[in-house]
Amino acid sequence: MTPWLMAATALSGLNVLLLAALAVIWGRNYRQFQSPMTLGLLTFAVVLAVENVIALYFFFSMGMLYADSGTAQAAVLAMRTLQFIALVVLTAVTAR
Incomplete structure (x- = not known):
């Protein structure tokens, strides 16, 4: 698994x-x-x-879907990062 996909996997978790x-x-x-x-x-x-x-399952079982495309890996990481930022903000606001 590439560093891009490992970061995306961690963010999904x-x-x-x-x-x-x-x-x-x-x-x-x-x-x-x-x-x-x-x-x-x-x-x-x-x-x-x-x-x-489901994304975590695919990262671990079918990592080859993104293996040949650095652009796809960067896009997956960017989407997971944006989702993480949104959830951090939502969690902070909700927990108040």
Whole structure:
């Protein structure tokens, strides 16, 4: 696995952890308030976490999909980085 894909894999793992924290917070809020908005946020966290787990599976089992293209590897890393930044901000705001 190339350094680009190892970084993308690490970011996907961190994204799953951030999404788990958000799901716990939003799950508690949903049980307390029964708001459709918090249910939507909880669903968002679960779906995005599943997407990141699938990405991790592909990084480990099918790394050759990106093996020949440095551009594709850089794009995957850029997308995972942007997602990580967005989740850090969302987690910080939600945890307040």
